[in-house]
Amino acid sequence: MIINNKITAFMVALLLMSNASPVFARLNIFACEPEWAALSRVLGGDKVKVISATNGAQDPHHIQARPSLLNQARQADLLVCTGAELEIGWLPILQRKSGNPKIQVGTDGYFMASNAVSMLDVPTVLDRSEGDVHAMGNPHIQTDPNNITDVAEALNQRLQLVDPDNADSYETNYQHFKQRWLQAIQGWEKQAANLRGKRVVVYHKGWAYMNDWLGLKEVGTLEPKPGIPPSSDHLADLLKKMHKHPAAMIIYAAYQSSRAAHWLSEKTGIPVVKLPFTVGGIKGVDTLFDLYSVTINRLEKAVKQEHK
Amino acid sequence: MQQATYTLSSAICLLAMTALSVQNALAETETSAAKTPQSSAQIQQQIDTMKHDYDRRLKRMQKHLKQTQAATRTIKPNAFNPAISLVLTGLYASYSNNPDNYTLPGFALGNEAGLDTEGFSLGESEITMGSNVDQNFYGQATFSFGNEKGNTTISVEEAFFETIGLPHGLHVKAGRFFSAMGYINGKHSHAWDFNDAPLVYRGMFGDQLKEEGVQASWILPTDHYILVGGELGNGVQYPSTGSQTGVGDWVAYLKTGGDINLSNSWELGVSHWQAGDINKRQTFNPVGADSIFSGNSKIDGLDFVYKWAPNGNPLQHNFKFQWEYFNRLEDGQLTLNTTSLVSSYAGHQSGWYAQGVYQFIPNWTTGLRYDRLDSNNSGNNQSVLDQAGLSNTHTPQRTSVMLSWQASHFSRIRAQYNYDESTANSDNQLLIQYTMVMGAHGAHAY
Structure with missing residues (x-):
């Protein structure tokens, strides 16, 4: 009985503590990837508190559902994630265990960026022998800045829905961002005009949207199947292919291993390009604007190398 | 068909409106240009920006239109089926001792405890079905x-529902489930890192502790x-037993954990299980x-669990250390099945394992585990204690390596290879296991 009383007293104390903790008026945003954290900060401004579940060095397919993430999911008012099954290995468990009804599937606090864009690579054959396929299409939508425009529009609407008190602020931020963003895209497109039609080898099928945007032609992947690490057999085949029809560059994301890309480059002389893939992927890529500037600059540099 | 027509007409409306607004926007730019001395380059840039924006919107609407049309043609009566996954496991086991005579001195074995069948055998193959029930519940x-x-x-391993609609970090689960x-x-x-249970789980829980009842937790x-x-x-599930009409056993637990930095994280748990009125629990001693x-x-x-993944990226390399310790106190009466001889019984057993x-x-992946x-x-x-296998004649231990x-x-x-000193007569054990998962891609807890 004494023990029971002690437990009760402990629980009451905890409850009191929870009530005593200061109430933050700012909207808590749980962003699954750094690009959505960056966008949430731009649109939310000082009305939101954003945490990013992953950083630019991490592969968003493979994240451990760590206790710290569970704690952050519990406190979130809004999830801003890619969706399209990119986070299927860890997000559902965080949602279920969070004790937070605000972020469950279908609620206003559940925002999936991929719903705002038209998906590429939607598979016609769903079979695991094809590797780690995503039934809803290629989830790496952030490699085309035009998708960011679409997502920003949808996220602006969602922020206003979830937090109507600050609707004006979100709208102002969005209009300001959109103006700058559309101009920036024009700049990038002008700069990248000479990339159109270039043949590229990529590590993972992570660049479909960028290729579509810049007119790059994907002629090979270092992974034999999506999500399956490069094997020597597959690389040998790719090498043969490259000897016949060389690509202009080999692209890999900063979070991926560079070994296979460098191996192929040494054998063929095709330049290797390490791209940030997301905000924070490479040092100095701190904003969405940096993300595409650095991406285009690096692609341009590789093309110049090719012409030498 | 009606819906498709509707979508089509609304899309045409939208396109028309967009065209109108382009015109308006252009007109506005013209008038503002007349009023303020903007450079023609600036105006040109604004026009380009707008053109680009509307171009994009038109393209998107066309795509959406196609998608909507495609969607109206697809009928999916199975769209609300739960996510199903099928796990196939099988085992090849080889022992130098007779596995039928396996014991853990000081621990009378019960439930599923024991060695797997020698030779080829079908392991526990499982079908899991799970889905959100509605906005408040998830079932599995x-x-x-x-x-x-x-x-x-065929057995019901787990069958429970849990809440997803409770606020403030509260969570309730009910049904049959593996205890926390x-x-x-x-x-x-099948999600364990070794093919068999740690000795302490085998000795105390008969491999794994199930609960039939209700669980509540709060973050x-x-x-x-x-x-x-x-x-x-x-209180029906081992190591409790018997038909209970009320609360037969209970568990209390606390878990805490966090990140040390980007690459290192940990979790620590404290737990207590108790059953007050165990009635005729069966244990065996071959x-x-x-x-x-x-x-x-x-x-x-x-x-305690510690995980390392460089920059939080476990794909290339990762390391996991775990350690668990349990201490059991029992008080009651022991009866031999065969002779009905009776003894009072005060049990004090403990055990731990550590693995990397x-x-x-x-x-x-490779791993090393030590049990004691x-x-x-x-x-x-x-x-009576001697006959039941509960005398303290030997300190069981085991070393396992895994690839x-x-x-x-x-x-x-x-x-996996075990150098098993569960009994004084040490045993060399080789276990080769396959695990094949089909269907839904389940999310993994920490």
């Missing part, structure tokens, strides 16, 4: 197909992760006599 059931002495058995006691207990055995509103929880069970225990039992547990698992290249058990049981009739190949998320082939 796992049916397992096993093999017991040549007979195929300890670290690996809550995970399905505290603190910056640091702290979870407190409790379970009330019917080299002595089977026995029945009635009385009360308490188990305290401590578990390292993924040294993608797809390949201790007992200090007593009773007023020592020969595992995962071709993808969905398949794994794993070889």
